[in-house]
Amino acid sequence: MSLNGKHIAILGAGRSGRAAAELGLRQGARVSVWDLADEKAFSDMPDGVESHPGATAKQGEGVVSDLLVVSPGIDTYGPFVAAFSAHAGEIIGEVELAARFYQGKIIAITGTNGKTTTTELAARIVSHAGLGGTPCGNYGVPFAEVVMPATHPAMVVLEVSSFQLETIRTLHPEVAVWLNFAPDHMDRYPTVEAYRAAKLRIFENQTAADIAVVRYGEDLPPLAARTITFSTSCPDADWFSDGHIIFHGGEARLDIDHDCGLRGLHNAENVMAAMAACHALGISMLDMREALRGYAAPPHRCELIRTLDGVEYLNDSKATNLHALESALRSQTRPVVLIAGGKDKGLDYTTVLPLLREKALATVAFGQIARPLADLFGAAVPSEAVSTLTDAVSVARGLAPRGSTVLLSPGTSSFDQFSGYEQRGNAFRDLVHQLH
Numbered sequence: 164m165s166l167n168g169k170h171i172a173i174l175g176a177g178r179s180g181r182a183a184a185e186l187g188l189r190q191g192a193r194v195s196v197w198d199l200a201d202e203k204a205f206s207d208m209p210d211g212v213e214s215h216p217g218a219t220a221k222q223g224e225g226v227v228s229d230l231l232v233v234s235p236g237i238d239t240y241g242p243f244v245a246a247f248s249a250h251a252g253e254i255i256g257e258v259e260l261a262a263r264f265y266q267g268k269i270i271a272i273t274g275t276n277g278k279t280t281t282t283e284l285a286a287r288i289v290s291h292a293g294l295g296g297t298p299c300g301n302y303g304v305p306f307a308e309v310v311m312p313a314t315h316p317a318m319v320v321l322e323v324s325s326f327q328l329e330t331i332r333t334l335h336p337e338v339a340v341w342l343n344f345a346p347d348h349m350d351r352y353p354t355v356e357a358y359r360a361a362k363l364r365i366f367e368n369q370t371a372a373d374i375a376v377v378r379y380g381e382d383l384p385p386l387a388a389r390t391i392t393f394s395t396s397c398p399d400a401d402w403f404s405d406g407h408i409i410f411h412g413g414e415a416r417l418d419i420d421h422d423c424g425l426r427g428l429h430n431a432e433n434v435m436a437a438m439a440a441c442h443a444l445g446i447s448m449l450d451m452r453e454a455l456r457g458y459a460a461p462p463h464r465c466e467l468i469r470t471l472d473g474v475e476y477l478n479d480s481k482a483t484n485l486h487a488l489e490s491a492l493r494s495q496t497r498p499v500v501l502i503a504g505g506k507d508k509g510l511d512y513t514t515v516l517p518l519l520r521e522k523a524l525a526t527v528a529f530g531q532i533a534r535p536l537a538d539l540f541g542a543a544v545p546s547e548a549v550s551t552l553t554d555a556v557s558v559a560r561g562l563a564p565r566g567s568t569v570l571l572s573p574g575t576s577s578f579d580q581f582s583g584y585e586q587r588g589n590a591f592r593d594l595v596h597q598l599h
Contacts, residue, residue: 164263167191172226172247175234176204176214182305183232183257185209186264189311192230197223197247223247232260235301235326238351256330258323261306263333267295270440271321271334273365274342274378276487277433278302278322280425280464281342284437284455286320291454292446294318301327318444325361326351335368338440339388340376342432345486374443376436391443393435395428402439404431406494409438416448423458427465427494463588465491468595473565476595479572480588485510488574492518498567499523502555503540504530505587506579512539515574519543525562529555531579551580552587556594569595 171187173180176198187194188211197218198204205214215222223246231251233244239254248254262269270289272282279302286303289296295316299306302322309319321336344359352358366375369388377383379394394400403410406428409417419425419434438451460466463481470476479491483505492499492515499522519526519540526546528536537548545562549555552571559569577587 169229171230171232172228173232174237174247177234179257179305180234181208182307183260184212186307186311220246224249232257233330235324239329255332256327258300258306258327259331259334261310264310266315268318269321269336270338271323271336271365272340273323273362275345276490277342281433281436282320282322284434285440288441288446288451288454289318289320292450296320325358328364329361331364338374338443339365339369340436340440342436343378376439391439393439395431402435404435406431409435417452423455425460429490429494463584468592471598474563475568477568477570478588478591480584482572482574483576483584485574488572489518491572492522495522495568500559500563500567500569501526502559502571503574504528504533504536505573505575505577507532508575516543527555527559552590553594
């Protein structure tokens with residue numbers, strides 16, 4: 164693809180937009196970047212970029228570009244993008260732009276939950292095998308940063324969100340991983356079907372020579388690629404785990420408890436997906452076992468903070484949707500006092516009630532949806548509503564007997580009281596460490 168002399172208009176001045184801008188400049192393009200934010204958002208923009216802070220849809224109507232690159236945080240179907248699209252030759256995202264200049268093999272990973280852990284695991288394996296494995300896309304570095312050096316890694320592990328998949332055209336992963344699917348981002352998508360359709364685009368450029376790694380039982384349309392399945396419920400899947408041992412081809416391949424620091428059925432699925440993807444590209448079982456030895460789970464994903472008076476405190480702040488909350492509950496082996504709540508995303512929490520009856524002693528709801536959530540959860544187990552996370556930790560401690568687990572798994576985003584799930588999880592960690 165030649166960009167020499169062409170005009171690339173980039174919407175969004177964040178890290179993804181900056182990487183796309185630098186790649187465009189290196190390819191000889193004229194680059195302009197447009198963002199609703201003020202000049203501060205453009206402070207790290209490469210020299211030579213035409214910067215347009217405080218951009219408006221009205222300005223966009225007059226912009227003529229050969230290529231419009233839309234950052235994933237901007238609604239692809241909103242009026243801002245529509246205005247800039249009027250006189251654009253082609254509309255893509257930064258991931259698609261980078262893919263057109265990448266010369267190696269791609270493991271692409273999507274799913275409602277588990278993407279980042281699976282991406283980390285796969286990248287660790289590929290790196291240990293000496294094949295590169297830079298984690299990029301929705302996690303790690305922007306893909307455009309990976310393709311800028313003259314020499315590219317033999318493989319990349321690309322986490323792709325539904326937002327990024329909306330703007331692909333030619334992206335062709337040799338291995339596409341579908342971890343799971345559940346309703347999410349209903350504040351962006353008009354229907355669950357629209358969200359699912361965006362996710363499914365990960366498979367659209369694959370051929371019979373490629374591999375699709377898919378959670379067993381997922382309701383997917385016919386795929387061109389050869390399908391490899393993984394499961395924690397069906398031993399007939401190509402890869403199976405009971406949450407402790409991973410089996411492939413009828414043989415035990417990895418002892419999760421002994422070989423890596425992960426826990427829970429949902430993490431067993433993540434490990435299997437990563438191993439299946441890497442094995443499909445020829446990486447040996449020995450290399451995979453060695454790579455995963457000593458791996459520690461990322462923060463905020465069922466992270467054990469401490470055990471106090473016989474009670475475990477788990478930080479699962481990354482659970483920003485119902486599927487993640489359900490996965491965390493399902494993986495618990497001790498009685499649970501659940502802390503949940505945050506921003507109202509319009510989700511239907513009634514699906515959680517059967518799991519609460521099975522796994523929970525009580526719930527404590529906090530944040531914007533505290534009262535309606537406590538009222539709903541009260542149909543299953545005793546539930547209380549409080550205003551803040553500080554109050555929630557205090558109340559949960561009083562409800563949790565020795566031998567139980569206090570689980571922060573909010574089931575929604577944090578933007579009512581925090582800047583993101585990381586800040587929420589860090590606050591929970593600090594509060595738990597202050598208990599005595």
